[in-house]
Amino acid sequence: MTEIIKLTAAQTAEKIASGELTAVEVAEAHLARIEAVDEKVHAFLHIDREGALAQARAVDAKRAAGEPLGPLAGVPLAMKDIFTTEGVPTTVGSKILEGWIPPYDSTVTRKLKAADVVILGKTNMDEFAMGSSTENSAYGPTGNPWDLTRIPGGSGGGSAAALAAYEAPLALGTDTGGSIRQPAAVTGTVGVKPTYGGVSRYGMVAFSSSLDQGGPCARTVLDAALLHEAIGGHDPLDSTSIDAPVPPVVEAARSGDVRGMRIGVVKELGGEGYQPGVVQRFEESVEVLRGLGAEVVEISCPSFVYALAAYYLIAPSECSSNLARFDAMRYGLRVGDDGTKSAEEVTALTREAGFGPEVKRRIILGTYALSSGYYDAYYGSAQKVRTLITRDFEKAFEQVDVLVSPTTPTTAFPLGERVDDPLAMYLVDLCTIPVNLAGNAAMSLPCGLAPEDGLPVGLQIIAPALKDDRLYRVGAAVEAAFVKKWGHALLEEAPQL
Amino acid sequence: MSITREEVAHLGRLARLELSGDELDHFAGQLDDIIGAVARVSEVAAEDVPPTSHPLPLTNVMRADTVRPSLTPQQALSGAPAQEQQRFKVPQILGED
Amino acid sequence: MTVTELLSYEDALAAYDPVMGLEVHVELGTRTKMFCGCSTELGAEPNSQVCPTCLGLPGSLPVVNRTGVESAIKIGLALNCEIAQWCRFARKNYFYPDMPKNFQTSQYDEPIAYNGYLDVALEDGEVFRVEIERAHMEEDTGKSTHVGGATGRIHGASHSLLDYNRAGIPLIEIVTKPIEGAGARAPEVARAYVAELRELIKALGVSEARMEMGQMRCDVNLSLRPHGQKTFGTRSETKNVNSLRSVERAARFEVQRHAAVLSSGGTIVQETRHFHEEDGSTTSGRIKEEAEDYRYFPEPDLVPVAPPREWVEELRAGLPELPRLRRKRLQEEWGIADHEMQSVLNAGALDLILATIAEGADATAARKWWMGELARHANESGVELAAVPITPAQVARVAALVAAGDLNDKLARQVIEGVLAGEGGPDEVVDARGLKVVSDEGALGAAVDDAIAANGAIADKIRGGNLAAAGALIGAVMKATRGQADAKRVRELVLEKLGVQG
Ligand SMILES: [Mg+2]
Numbered sequence A: 001m002t003e004i005i006k007l008t009a010a011q012t013a014e015k016i017a018s019g020e021l022t023a024v025e026v027a028e029a030h031l032a033r034i035e036a037v038d039e040k041v042h043a044f045l046h047i048d049r050e051g052a053l054a055q056a057r058a059v060d061a062k063r064a065a066g067e068p069l070g071p072l073a074g075v076p077l078a079m080k081d082i083f084t085t086e087g088v089p090t091t092v093g094s095k096i097l098e099g100w101i102p103p104y105d106s107t108v109t110r111k112l113k114a115a116d117v118v119i120l121g122k123t124n125m126d127e128f129a130m131g132s133s134t135e136n137s138a139y140g141p142t143g144n145p146w147d148l149t150r151i152p153g154g155s156g157g158g159s160a161a162a163l164a165a166y167e168a169p170l171a172l173g174t175d176t177g178g179s180i181r182q183p184a185a186v187t188g189t190v191g192v193k194p195t196y197g198g199v200s201r202y203g204m205v206a207f208s209s210s211l212d213q214g215g216p217c218a219r220t221v222l223d224a225a226l227l228h229e230a231i232g233g234h235d236p237l238d239s240t241s242i243d244a245p246v247p248p249v250v251e252a253a254r255s256g257d258v259r260g261m262r263i264g265v266v267k268e269l270g271g272e273g274y275q276p277g278v279v280q281r282f283e284e285s286v287e288v289l290r291g292l293g294a295e296v297v298e299i300s301c302p303s304f305v306y307a308l309a310a311y312y313l314i315a316p317s318e319c320s321s322n323l324a325r326f327d328a329m330r331y332g333l334r335v336g337d338d339g340t341k342s343a344e345e346v347t348a349l350t351r352e353a354g355f356g357p358e359v360k361r362r363i364i365l366g367t368y369a370l371s372s373g374y375y376d377a378y379y380g381s382a383q384k385v386r387t388l389i390t391r392d393f394e395k396a397f398e399q400v401d402v403l404v405s406p407t408t409p410t411t412a413f414p415l416g417e418r419v420d421d422p423l424a425m426y427l428v429d430l431c432t433i434p435v436n437l438a439g440n441a442a443m444s445l446p447c448g449l450a451p452e453d454g455l456p457v458g459l460q461i462i463a464p465a466l467k468d469d470r471l472y473r474v475g476a477a478v479e480a481a482f483v484k485k486w487g488h489a490l491l492e493e494a495p496q497l
Numbered sequence B: 001m002s003i004t005r006e007e008v009a010h011l012g013r014l015a016r017l018e019l020s021g022d023e024l025d026h027f028a029g030q031l032d033d034i035i036g037a038v039a040r041v042s043e044v045a046a047e048d049v050p051p052t053s054h055p056l057p058l059t060n061v062m063r064a065d066t067v068r069p070s071l072t073p074q075q076a077l078s079g080a081p082a083q084e085q086q087r088f089k090v091p092q093i094l095g096e097d
Numbered sequence C: 001m002t003v004t005e006l007l008s009y010e011d012a013l014a015a016y017d018p019v020m021g022l023e024v025h026v027e028l029g030t031r032t033k034m035f036c037g038c039s040t041e042l043g044a045e046p047n048s049q050v051c052p053t054c055l056g057l058p059g060s061l062p063v064v065n066r067t068g069v070e071s072a073i074k075i076g077l078a079l080n081c082e083i084a085q086w087c088r089f090a091r092k093n094y095f096y097p098d099m100p101k102n103f104q105t106s107q108y109d110e111p112i113a114y115n116g117y118l119d120v121a122l123e124d125g126e127v128f129r130v131e132i133e134r135a136h137m138e139e140d141t142g143k144s145t146h147v148g149g150a151t152g153r154i155h156g157a158s159h160s161l162l163d164y165n166r167a168g169i170p171l172i173e174i175v176t177k178p179i180e181g182a183g184a185r186a187p188e189v190a191r192a193y194v195a196e197l198r199e200l201i202k203a204l205g206v207s208e209a210r211m212e213m214g215q216m217r218c219d220v221n222l223s224l225r226p227h228g229q230k231t232f233g234t235r236s237e238t239k240n241v242n243s244l245r246s247v248e249r250a251a252r253f254e255v256q257r258h259a260a261v262l263s264s265g266g267t268i269v270q271e272t273r274h275f276h277e278e279d280g281s282t283t284s285g286r287i288k289e290e291a292e293d294y295r296y297f298p299e300p301d302l303v304p305v306a307p308p309r310e311w312v313e314e315l316r317a318g319l320p321e322l323p324r325l326r327r328k329r330l331q332e333e334w335g336i337a338d339h340e341m342q343s344v345l346n347a348g349a350l351d352l353i354l355a356t357i358a359e360g361a362d363a364t365a366a367r368k369w370w371m372g373e374l375a376r377h378a379n380e381s382g383v384e385l386a387a388v389p390i391t392p393a394q395v396a397r398v399a400a401l402v403a404a405g406d407l408n409d410k411l412a413r414q415v416i417e418g419v420l421a422g423e424g425g426p427d428e429v430v431d432a433r434g435l436k437v438v439s440d441e442g443a444l445g446a447a448v449d450d451a452i453a454a455n456g457a458i459a460d461k462i463r464g465g466n467l468a469a470a471g472a473l474i475g476a477v478m479k480a481t482r483g484q485a486d487a488k489r490v491r492e493l494v495l496e497k498l499g500v501q502g
């Protein structure tokens, strides 16, 4: 059993295709693991045992009938509870959607089903993806498998923890300001935020529409690439979807050759305020890249210092509008409908009861930033900063092929430490946010443990829009070099659960 | 710029949140801090910098005027807190436009 | 209902100058909604034409209907507007249960069409130019039914039921610039503008624009200012005025109400008002505790619309002849006076006359029958002219029979009477009733001889050159033949037999 859950997605698919394992065996092994450890980790909000086994049986039947199987057929996946799943609850980590069963599948869900991926269930997250610790989930926090008293990152802490706890070899996330990359960094896993428009947002519950991007989470770079390919591509139901083929990510992940590539170290993303162990591991990674034949230069992106401020205006503004639909009229929670109250009152009471403090904070902030009289100073200025950040990236990519930085300034901090200190919490996403504002692509992958606390550190690789394949090329090279250096994958060092 | 308790109450009404008194106090303080921190965007937001609303420069994404299947009424109403006569049943509406 | 103080219209106009702004929403006749593929077919059972997008389900996204954009451009072009090179949709944020997302996807400071005008002909033929501020794209809301109160009114209802079939149907909102200088004719201008706009929309084929079906809805904004003053007064916004007559009445009522308030030293509150069909009055809507703040921002889920110029020019080239110009051309072709053309329009006869001409009748005859006999019938039976039970083809057939000399006017009227009575087509009525002009020259000659013999004195006058006297003899012949003779031929015979040149 332990064997099965430790396989990579690529290995699992291969063994199912060759008949060495059945998809049902694989699904059962993971369901058993979830049963064994999820009470401690709390990565899942909902486990779809029946659906998973039915899908697994269908894969086995396909194979028995000699039908061709896709590259991820039979591989289990943990899905962030932000993607709609027909007939399976979708809560987005919020009380306001408790018990909601969508009547439709997100495009990503549909593609995964078509690729014969086995969806085990829905993972925990900060409510409406607002947060960096998964503590904002209405259903309780998730623990970091490296240290259950620490945060697994957020908002996609459930997905990252499920990977790190071997509850699934693949997971799905969404990244609005770092919600895929930061959890990957603090759990020692791999997460990719694809180019905006690279993965359909249809059926992905919106937080901030111009920033949100779904993407793959995995334990290896190749697995992430396989998942990226399965979920990516044009979707006519999403107007912001890119009408072009998915970049050759799997090919790039298999190549891992960085000789002659130019790599830029972002001057503004590092130094003071960063945990020493994080800086140390980051610098080692840069040396590794140099050793692999890449050319490393320092690049300055002066507008990045305004990114966090711009983000905390744009994201709340868009969320204040996106979350207006939760009004107790058509679906979800309804509070206070005692026959004497008006629709308006019931809406206000329901939203008050159904949203947690961080969601309310952002709705109010966004409502403020968009109000007449404040729009230009706040939302308007933030959009200008967005232009400046995009220009910084454009200039940088004239000189280098990819940029690198630490994914997060620190390793996983203790649960509860920053829960009611929003500004401190927001700093977590300092390095990841510029990418969301500009819409290009980035990856986080493990680059070792911080000596002072023994917790994972993430390396962020940033590529220009539509050049997602570069992430996988560089990521695969770094990963191979580290695994060679350590003699094993980083997660092998995680404590037994 | 300082954000007051009354201002938070006004924002709460705009956003349809029945905020409690404690929340008004708490949020007023926090929002004040946050606004103070994010206001710096105006430092670099010069006249000649165009705003970016969409991260990718796409235009004219349109679909043909062809009918696609809708949900069934049962699916549409499946999440309704209350329903009557195949319609969503909601409390009395006060506003008139 | 509260009694509202009104000043007489004349007194109001003596002291004040009205300024109007008209906002018209037109529901487009596209097959699908503006942002999703749900059908727009009317009459479907509740909530059967909804999908995740138009129901605002979490995760759903909009995609723009190309035909919706095309219709907006056509309307813009027909209104002499500039068409945006690049524009965006915007979210208009406010809560209302009939609006699934609690924001309306609309356009804000970047409308697809702007800066145009529409020339409007008033009753007396005067042409008034109404300047157009903008035309923009947006979406309709769902429909609520209020239960438990009096006759479906919102007030006193215990709860409401929502049907979202209409939610997301494309709307074009057309906003005028302030209409100044219409003076006492402001209500008439308002009505004529909406009527002209409706004709235009129909001619473009983008909507049937049936006001009684809510496919076209008008908001009337009105303010008064003392004569000579430049700045506008405070306006009232009368919502959902949904017939041409009501538009005129609402404007008139508001002029009188504003004047009463102002002249008694009061101030006008900027507010929404509701129009009442029963008595033509308006009443105040709910006073909102706080000013609306729609927090518009560019819709991130939709990419900008940048209509290529070739597309715009192609649409411009394909525009139909505009209604006012078409009317002008026809009037010239027919050689009739302004007031005659106006009565054709007022009677709703234009399309019927044209259809009758298309069936082979000449324009004068077609106009004569529709505006005479048939208009009278419509009037007496209280129906629209188009609802009179006779087809343009049948009218054309009657006209043809007259032209061929087979019927005279009197007989033709009887034929029409028979058709209207359901006795069949013109030919059937002619056969059944035996209504043919007497064309037997022998019988007619004998009748003429009889008439001359019986009216010697008159015959002598005619022989003496008094041709006007011939009428009496013709009348006698017509009487003898019970009207079934061709009066023109009878006249010829009378003169011939009396040896007089006609
Ligand atoms: Mg409107």
Ligand SMILES: [Zn+2]
Pocket (backbone or CB within 6 Å): C033, C036, C037, C038, C049, C050, C051, C052, C053, C054, C055, C168
């Ligand atoms: Zn729809």
